[in-house]
Amino acid sequence: MAESPEKQELLKSYFVNYSPRLTNYAVRFVTSRETAQDIVQDCFMHLWEKMEQFDFINIKALLFTMVRNRCLNYLKHKDVVNLYTGRYFHEVEGEERIYHYDFDLGPGKLPLYEELEKQLQIAVDS
Incomplete structure (x- = not known):
């Protein structure tokens, strides 16, 4: 893959081009713009770390898939937390x-x- 400055420029161009659309896409799942932005940022961090592995992949499709999967994982985690919080309050006494x-x-x-x-x-x- 490219040297670090080239890699930075490439990632920057991906971020500038796709970040707004990815954030809007994530908001459809998680409803919170801040959470959506965090998810998109996490996806770009993952892309940065693994960029060499994605030489011949459609980056746009990859990013949208990553965002969707992270949104679904976030929602699953949120459901589990809510479930156990509710159970906890029903079991607590006195x-x-x-x-x-x-x-x-x-x-x-x-x-x-x-x-x-x-x-x-x-x-x-x-």
Whole structure:
């Protein structure tokens, strides 16, 4: 394969030409633009590492296939995490369950946590 500067230019041209379309394609699967961008970036990193193996391959088709597969893997992983998180909360009892509900930092709860931290710091400082 090409020397490192040539390899960099080749990868840069692939990134410039395909990254926006790959990101939009990934968003169809994962719905989060940030996650889609991470997936596309991971695919380009993999391409960079294995570029010598892809001399005679249609790079565009390869990239779209890589993005699709990584999106599907991401969704499978997300489902597994959600499944076990749900099971865990059903099995937790007593004070431990209260702790998890009180300190769940889901959307909208972070300001409460920050306020609690401020109040604790004031108490420690005084």
